[in-house]
Amino acid sequence: MEVKLHKLQVTNFRNLNTDVYEFSDNINCIFGNNGNGKTNILEAIHFLANRKSFRKNTSFPQIISIESEKPEILFSSIIKEENNLFPYTGKWSLKNHEWYIDNKITKKKPNLKTVFINPFDSYSFHSIPAFRREWFDSLFSKLSSEYKSTLKKFNDSLKFRNSLLSKRPPQYRDQIKAIDPLLAENTVALLKLRYEFLTELEKYCTKIFRDIFDEVHELKINLDSKFKSKTVDEVHQFYNESLPKDEIMFKTSYGIHRDDYVLQFDGFNSYEYCSLGQQKMSFLSLIFAYIELFRYKFTSYPIVLIDDVSGELDSRRWKNLIDYLKDKKFQVMITTANENFRKKLESIEESKKFYIENGYVK
Numbered sequence: 001m002e003v004k005l006h007k008l009q010v011t012n013f014r015n016l017n018t019d020v021y022e023f024s025d026n027i028n029c030i031f032g033n034n035g036n037g038k039t040n041i042l043e044a045i046h047f048l049a050n051r052k053s054f055r056k057n058t059s060f061p062q063i064i065s066i067e068s069e070k071p072e073i074l075f076s077s078i079i080k081e082e083n084n085l086f087p088y089t090g091k092w093s094l095k096n097h098e099w100y101i102d103n104k105i106t107k108k109k110p111n112l113k114t115v116f117i118n119p120f121d122s123y124s125f126h127s128i129p130a131f132r133r134e135w136f137d138s139l140f141s142k143l144s145s146e147y148k149s150t151l152k153k154f155n156d157s158l159k160f161r162n163s164l165l166s167k168r169p170p171q172y173r174d175q176i177k178a179i180d181p182l183l184a185e186n187t188v189a190l191l192k193l194r195y196e197f198l199t200e201l202e203k204y205c206t207k208i209f210r211d212i213f214d215e216v217h218e219l220k221i222n223l224d225s226k227f228k229s230k231t232v233d234e235v236h237q238f239y240n241e242s243l244p245k246d247e248i249m250f251k252t253s254y255g256i257h258r259d260d261y262v263l264q265f266d267g268f269n270s271y272e273y274c275s276l277g278q279q280k281m282s283f284l285s286l287i288f289a290y291i292e293l294f295r296y297k298f299t300s301y302p303i304v305l306i307d308d309v310s311g312e313l314d315s316r317r318w319k320n321l322i323d324y325l326k327d328k329k330f331q332v333m334i335t336t337a338n339e340n341f342r343k344k345l346e347s348i349e350e351s352k353k354f355y356i357e358n359g360y361v362k
């Protein structure tokens with residue numbers, strides 16, 4: 001079932017005015033110079049769908065307009081499910097938030113899903129292993145509640161083991177012996193899911209890389225884990241044997257929490273081998289592959305929020321990216337401050353264009 005955002009109006013959301021944005025079901029372009037509110041519009045949409053920002057540690061005090069008279073942010077939207085329109089609104093203050101679907105108060109989130117594509121993520125992804133781990137964990141969790149709950153169980157047992165290793169209560173060795181079988185079990189379950197999702201994701205990667213970027217290269221993701229195809233007993237034994245070392249380190253020195261995902265470009269490690277432009281293309285291909293997998297799982301696409309990704313790509317790649325977006329029937333909101341990329345986007349006839357100045361739609 002296709003779900004789209006048809007209309008949106010926000011009140012007291014950062015610098016945005018109370019304009020009503022009426023979106024197209026396919027491509028929406030948001031133009032404007034730096035600091036005028038383009039990203040804020042994407043953030044408002046993300047907020048509406050997820051009830052939180054895509055930014056970390058960002059909550060009500062940062063988001064409420066500094067000029068607001070009343071400490072309250074209002075969201076008013078119309079959602080389109082297939083051809084059925086209904087209102088979805090929200091009221092958010094420091095203490096609580098209330099949401100209404102079809103004018104009835106609700107705890108349930110609407111069926112509105114988003115994927116946010118941020119240019120900084122490409123840099124972080126290519127330089128910080130912990131970022132990659134969190135990135136995959138968060139994307140896979142959105143695809144599957146089983147992944148989410150297995151990840152939580154794994155993290156809880158690891159955290160407990162680490163706190164025993166660092167605080168050393170009187171019987172900590174016995175307690176570690178008691179928790180290790182559980183940690184081993186959770187390790188194997190989580191790793192199995194990771195490999196399954198990676199295999200599914202990889203089915204789309206190379207094809208999308210070729211479709212969007214005209215590249216005859218191959219894109220693969222390799223998860224480097226010592227525990228690959230190990231049984232629960234073998235992993236348990238490994239934890240057991242690592243205990244003396246872990247005691248010296250005051251933490252669990254090795255486990256899948258240290259595994260790294262390596263993006264492979266024609267078999268080369270993309271983090272060391274690729275140019276910034278190639279890294280951007282690889283990263284975008286990976287996200288679009290994820291979006292295809294998302295659709296395969298949920299039978300509908302998410303709303304794709306793309307915050308200025310034009311940097312480092314040449315004009316041929318821009319054109320390919322636009323052709324890809326035109327071809328795919330998902331709803332996309334794409335921003336840019338780059339004049340040349342703007343001209344390319346402006347030439348898409350069927351797209352909707354928003355020109356933002358100082359929080360107002362011109």
Ligand SMILES: Nc1ncnc2c1ncn2[C@@H]1O[C@H](COP(=O)(O)OP(=O)(O)O)[C@@H](O)[C@H]1O
Binds near residue numbers: 034036040066
């Ligand atoms: N809480 C807030 N209240 C009012 N204005 C804000 C608030 N938070 C950020 N802004 C303004 O929003 C602008 C940034 O908007 P942004 O959407 O990031 O710009 P861009 O168009 O470059 O993406 C800044 O100029 C900042 O002054």
Ligand SMILES: [Mg+2]
Binds near residue numbers: 035038039040307
């Ligand atoms: Mg911006």
